[in-house]
Amino acid sequence: MEYFLQQLINGLTLGAIYGLIAxxxxxxxxxxxxxxxxxxxxxxxxxxxxxxxxxxxxxxxGTSVALGLLAALVSTMVLTALYGWAVERVAYRPLRNAPxxxxxxxxxxxxxxxxxFSQLTQGARVKPLPPLFKGGIELMHGETFSVNxxxxxxxxxxxxxxxxxxxxxxxxxxxxxxxxxxxxxxMKMAALLGVNTDxxxxxxxxxxxxxxxxxxxxxxxxxxVIDFYIGFLAGIKAFTAAVLGGIxxxxxxxxGGLLIGLIEAFWSGYFSIEYKDVAAFSILVLVLLFRPTxxxxxxxxxxx
Amino acid sequence: xxxxxxxxxLKDGILGAVVAAALALPMLxxxxxxxxxxxxxxxxxxxxxxxxxxxxxxxxxxxxLRQSVPADxxxxxxxxxxxxxxxxxxxxxxxxxxxxxxPFLPFADRSLVDKATMVLIYVMLGWGLxxxxxxxxxxxLGFVAFYAVGAYSYALLATKLDLSFWLCLPMAGLFAASFxxxxxxxxxxxxxxxxxIVTLGFGEIIRVILQNWVDFTNGPNGISGIPRPTLFxxxxxxxxxxxxxxxxxxxxxxxxxxxxxxxxxxxxLALALLTNLFTLRIRRLPIGRAWEALRxxxxxxxxxxxxxxxxxLSAFATGAMFAGFAGSFFATRQxxxxxxxxxxxxxxxxLAIVVLGGMGSQIGVVLAALxxxxxxxxxxxxxxxxxxxxxxxxxxxMLWKPSGLLSHRAPTIRLGKxxxx
Numbered sequence: 252m253e254y255f256l257q258q259l260i261n262g263l264t265l266g267a268i269y270g271l272i273a274x275x276x277x278x279x280x281x282x283x284x285x286x287x288x289x290x291x292x293x294x295x296x297x298x299x300x301x302x303x304x305x306x307x308x309x310x311x312x313g314t315s316v317a318l319g320l321l322a323a324l325v326s327t328m329v330l331t332a333l334y335g336w337a338v339e340r341v342a343y344r345p346l347r348n349a350p351x352x353x354x355x356x357x358x359x360x361x362x363x364x365x366x367x368f369s370q371l372t373q374g375a376r377v378k379p380l381p382p383l384f385k386g387g388i389e390l391m392h393g394e395t396f397s398v399n400x401x402x403x404x405x406x407x408x409x410x411x412x413x414x415x416x417x418x419x420x421x422x423x424x425x426x427x428x429x430x431x432x433x434x435x436x437x438m439k440m441a442a443l444l445g446v447n448t449d450x451x452x453x454x455x456x457x458x459x460x461x462x463x464x465x466x467x468x469x470x471x472x473x474x475x476v477i478d479f480y481i482g483f484l485a486g487i488k489a490f491t492a493a494v495l496g497g498i499x500x501x502x503x504x505x506x507g508g509l510l511i512g513l514i515e516a517f518w519s520g521y522f523s524i525e526y527k528d529v530a531a532f533s534i535l536v537l538v539l540l541f542r543p544t545x546x547x548x549x550x551x552x553x554x555x
Numbered sequence: 556x557x558x559x560x561x562x563x564x565l566k567d568g569i570l571g572a573v574v575a576a577a578l579a580l581p582m583l584x585x586x587x588x589x590x591x592x593x594x595x596x597x598x599x600x601x602x603x604x605x606x607x608x609x610x611x612x613x614x615x616x617x618x619x620l621r622q623s624v625p626a627d628x629x630x631x632x633x634x635x636x637x638x639x640x641x642x643x644x645x646x647x648x649x650x651x652x653x654x655x656x657x658p659f660l661p662f663a664d665r666s667l668v669d670k671a672t673m674v675l676i677y678v679m680l681g682w683g684l685x686x687x688x689x690x691x692x693x694x695x696l697g698f699v700a701f702y703a704v705g706a707y708s709y710a711l712l713a714t715k716l717d718l719s720f721w722l723c724l725p726m727a728g729l730f731a732a733s734f735x736x737x738x739x740x741x742x743x744x745x746x747x748x749x750x751x752i753v754t755l756g757f758g759e760i761i762r763v764i765l766q767n768w769v770d771f772t773n774g775p776n777g778i779s780g781i782p783r784p785t786l787f788x789x790x791x792x793x794x795x796x797x798x799x800x801x802x803x804x805x806x807x808x809x810x811x812x813x814x815x816x817x818x819x820x821x822x823x824l825a826l827a828l829l830t831n832l833f834t835l836r837i838r839r840l841p842i843g844r845a846w847e848a849l850r851x852x853x854x855x856x857x858x859x860x861x862x863x864x865x866x867x868l869s870a871f872a873t874g875a876m877f878a879g880f881a882g883s884f885f886a887t888r889q890x891x892x893x894x895x896x897x898x899x900x901x902x903x904x905x906l907a908i909v910v911l912g913g914m915g916s917q918i919g920v921v922l923a924a925l926x927x928x929x930x931x932x933x934x935x936x937x938x939x940x941x942x943x944x945x946x947x948x949x950x951x952x953m954l955w956k957p958s959g960l961l962s963h964r965a966p967t968i969r970l971g972k973x974x975x976x
Contacts, residue, residue, distance in 0.1 A: 370939075
């Protein structure tokens with residue numbers, strides 16, 4: 252029971268991180284029907300930038316860890332969002348009317364470029380960061396095993412909830428969100444009605460990159476090590492999460508992220524840690540077989 | 556007019572420089588240094604200045620260039636394929652002829668033949684994937700899984716059961732094809748991008764299994780000592796083992812390591828040409844027509860009584876079979892395989908070869924393979940920049956020619972500029 256609870260907590264933390272990345276995939280896919288392969292790399296860049304920003308803020312004389320983290324969070328969000336914007340502007344916008352596979356190949360190319368860019372500029376070795384948040388609460392004390400909820404895990408979950416609330420508010424209550432939903436439903440019609448669709452798509456990439464950068468910061472703190480290769484696997488899993496939840500659906504992305512995180516945590520807790528990736532993908536195949544549009548996705552109606 | 560153009564270009568250039576500086580600041584401006592005690596930072600702000608200057612000047616020049624040349628007169632590569640349909644055939648024969656005599660040309664040394672072998676492996680993989688992506692229109696991001704299945708089937712059969720390459724080759728193809736059917740059967744009901752992500756997942760699953768099933772595959776250490784192929788029992792070694800003859804002895808030649816390199820080259824050339832011939836012929840058969848019809852319109856296919864699942868499955872299995880052949884050749888050429896050789900990046904490279912070449916175009920695949928695999932082989936010294944340049948090339952070619960270098964078919968209808976599709 253204690254062990255189960257601990258895995259649940261670990262899984263939810265991991266799932267929150269996947270969910271934040273998955274939202275970027277699902278939004279971009281919803282609007283331009285394209286798998287943004289470079290999104291995982293954006294998250295990786297977010298992790299690097301947050302680490303650098305945190306170190307810079309300590310160098311500048313910040314003694315308070317919390318203040319330093321806040322500064323790192325804000326600057327990471329801004330700079331990573333700029334990366335997201337630049338990638339869209341350079342590699343995807345010129346291909347808006349191109350054959351369907353062209354943006355996909357361009358995205359894969361961009362992801363290779365970004366990965367090697369950070370390998371070349373920051374070196375291939377794993378970057379460690381000593382744990383900044385120590386301690387936690389002991390939720391349950393068993394005879395052999397006690398359940399811990401660390402302050403860091405609490406911060407990650409709280410931050411995710413706050414971000415989700417802000418994000419939902421933007422999508423459902425602001426004019427930008429309305430334009431985004433309109434563009435998602437019918438880009439041509441939205442353009443005819445005076446929505447600047449190019450700008451909306453840019454905004455979508457910026458928002459996705461912002462959320463991914465927060466995920467990057469969380470991972471840096473949570474695992475304490477990052478390298479240039481983390482974007483690939485996290486990217487695939489987040490995309491899997493987006494598909495699992497129903498691509499195009501925002502609550503679906505979060506739900507899918509949580510599910511993937513839980514599956515991974517329980518699988519590595521109870522079966523074998525080596526095959527945790529296999530478990531996540533197998534579940535994906537099963538879900539797609541029985542619900543081809545994901546858990547919360549709308550069924551696609553085909554018009555002839 | 557000229558002043559306004561200059562002003563606009565200047566504005567564009569400055570904006571580009573500012574964005575580049577902001578992008579470069581964290582990643583180029585600071586470098587994480589891990590010393591013994593803790594992680595520290597080193598600065599190199601001169602790099603940021605360089606990046607900003609290069610991007611700014613580049614944007615400025617590009618903007619001026621665009622204004623001086625009207626949009627419809629931007630130099631483009633003419634669509635040679637459409638203009639000279641006969642030329643395509645002749646180029647094909649010429650390339651095949653050149654490939655046949657390549658090892659005997661005066662400038663062909665061992666390393667060149669080796670590189671050509673590498674390129675041909677990718678050409679064959681590209682042609683194999685072309686059946687799946689180019690003809691049947693199924694997006695497969697895990698093609699490398701079948702390549703891995705082929706390679707491991709040969710390696711395991713040869714090292715554990717002591718079977719010869721020529722016996723294992725068809726078996727490896729069959730194994731890979733049955734894996735294709737195994738995967739395809741459940742997932743081929745999915746469409747487009749769902750299929751893509753599932754195949755990607757499948758590719759990763761195969762790699763993870765190869766890596767962790769240590770008893771069977773020897774895990775991350777891989778399999779070494781994979782036997783080399785023989786020519787009707789003739790060995791390509793200096794001294795033949797008991798009861799065998801070497802190639803050099805049989806033909807009365809002096810032993811040379813080059814014989815094997817050239818032999819391997821011809822094996823892969825033959826395999827690749829076989830793939831090509833198969834594709835060209837099957838296109839004219841009902842099943843090939845059905846693949847192309849399915850790519851164009853699945854609903855129309857269904858209403859004409861074709862069974863989409865069976866058609867997709869056959870395309871998937873056929874593509875997988877050729878990947879299996881290529882895989883077992885790869886294993887015998889390297890003599891050593893490990894899961895490292897079968898990462899997602901390989902799938903991406905193969906898919907890029909097909910798409911960059913122009914989907915469905917056989918010569919396009921050769922061209923793209925030369926460009927993506929051959930060129931970087933020459934720049935091995937610049938190892939660390941190789942992948943950067945590789946990714947950049949992929950993006951640039953797509954921006955320049957979105958439908959591939961040699962697109963096989965012109966789209967029947969194209970929306971006007973600015974209209975979303």
